[in-house]
Amino acid sequence: MTWLLAVPLLAVVAVAVVALLRRRTSGGVRLLVAVDAAVLVGALVLIAVALGAGPAQAGSVAAATETTTGGGIGGPALIAAAIAVAGSSIGAAFAVAYTGSAALAAMSERPEIFGRAMVVVGLAEGIAIYGLVIAMIMIGRA
Template structure:
């Protein structure tokens, strides 16, 4: 919790600086922001590879403990990816189907029931992600 309290002002400052940069410089600012994002992504990937690789300097007991907790953490990471991917997919689906439903309702209000069913089906994608996450967490 304390980490978020420290990181939140830095995130807000970074967001505001990015927004100011994009307003003032246009395409050149966008290129610099994309370059900074690529550098941050490469650093995060390198940190992930270092964290997941097992060093030869570790003792056998520490390696066994890391392997036993590694399968649980891999399941939690998989569950997080499942929920995040399903939520993003559901958000995109609801955005398109919701816009189409509003357009259809503006012309024919009697289509309300059908439009809400279609939007509800699009939202079901997020529920599938939650089900997969529960299954993965249960196996950890």
């Protein structure tokens, strides 16, 4: 719960870094690297806590029996599913950015290729859907 309280603080520091980068680049880059290191350490601590946690304590005997016999989804499967979705979404974002800008440049010269250009952009968006499907498969097998 403590890491959740640090999120607004990190947001304020991120806004301050952007303002500092606009004025002075050398001090802003150092502060940006420090913020990135703090977020990385926080993420590593969160992953360590999630992987090291045992089964949850339930109030009723039936729920406790279900959690100890493996009825719930494991933490590693959820982390793997999150990594699959995040990685594919970031990849799709880069793909759409490059293909979208190239499609707009091509359509500005030849407007009749609109349909073909949008198909290429749509294929780039499909990368994120593939990551979502893989995440569903991982959660389903957990």
